[in-house]
Amino acid sequence: MSRLAAGVVLVTAHDPDDGPHGQDAGMTATAFLSVSLDPPLVLVSLRNGSRMDDLLDEQPLWAVSVLAESQRQIAGRFAMKGRISDRLLFEDIVYARGEVSGAPLVGGALATLECRTEQRVLAGDHTLVIGRVLGVGLPSPEGVPLTYFRGRYRRLG
Incomplete structure (x- = not known):
């Protein structure tokens, strides 16, 4: 499957039950x-048992940001499973709350x-989460998409 090029997104959610003001995860x-x-x-x-899987099992609202090629560092940061605390993941990243x-x-x-979330389907070691889109934004409609191919982030063309 590493030979199938894919777009890269950041999936995020806010956990209102985590601490006095809640906590963001991505x-x-x-x-x-x-x-x-x-x-x-x-x-x-x-992935079953991941922080996001557990959170979306409890919290039905979540968001997706379709990343631009210039956001490769953001993709890498959020892909580092277990290496960075959730409290530090969003540090220095410009974002707005949905x-x-x-x-x-x-x-x-x-x-x-x-x-x-509309439906959750168990599929092997993953859960497929189907979500109804409630809102859409186009913060930067003119960029180039970030893609992933053969284990690396790639540039189109």
Whole structure:
């Protein structure tokens, strides 16, 4: 599957139950796709038992930022499983809080989506989370998408 090029997104959620003001969580994903236009549905694949899988099992609201090629460092930071505390992940990253989800939406992303979980499907060692799109933003519609191919972030062309 490393020979299948994929777009790179950042999936985020806000955990209101974690501490006095809650806490944000995020993860880099390449297994993300549009499922339906009517109603607008998307799907993300989460590793079972991951922080995001556990959070989205409890919190139905989440967001997706479609990363631009210039955001390779953000993708790398959120892909470092277990190496960085959730409290430090968003440090120095420009983001706005989603009006619907409360989740971080990364500034400079090619597009942002705010979603509510519609269905969770267990599939081997992953869970497929299908979300209804509740809001869409185009913070930077003119960028080049970040892609992932053969184990590395790549530039198109």
